[in-house]
Amino acid sequence: QSVVTQPPSASGTPGQRVTMSCSGSSSNIGSNNVNWYQQVPGEAPKLLIYKNDQRPSGVPDRFSGSKSGTSASLAISGLQSEDEADYYCATWDDSLNAMVFGGGTQLTVL
């Protein structure tokens, strides 16, 4: 059981806006940067959002991140079929001295 919690699934139709949450505590999200990763089945994860709300070069601006207190969220606007993947949030935990990943949210594009 991860100390950072994500809903196991989310879904949307093409063109729709979808958000997914990442909930933690003061020792992790509350005091450290949150990063988001996209993983297409069978492939290595890819950094999608870093430092809470920054996009690496090459990541479409349809993807956005935010953080407030001990929670973070990832939003995908203009949903596309290629966005179907697993999404993970991650942050450092000062109490555990460990990087912690959320359990992941499986996104289905209907």
Next chain:
Amino acid sequence: EVQLVESGGGLVQSGGSLRLSCEASGFTFSNYEMNWVRQAPGKGLEWVSHISSSGSGIYYADSVKGRFTISRDNAKKSLYMQMNSLRAEDTAVYYCARRDQFDGFDIWGQGTMVTVSS
């Protein structure tokens, strides 16, 4: 091209040992902190270990502490993970990942599969 390539995975019996390697290319390896992350079949990502750029700062997940040892050779641009006393629950794809200045893992290898048979 910036790249990480893992090797060393395979099938091993419970209680056995294995050494994973990760070779870097396309960037100044000695400038970056590195990590190992694993993913059991059908499961999510699990952070395993971190090593600082010089090798002096090391952290482990509780699940592998005392059994796994991370190390690096900056001259060879390589990261290693010595895995001892392997258990069935260590069965996973093991990825090496480069950590950027904001804690993000910005470059990942393709992964190497470790299977521990009981």
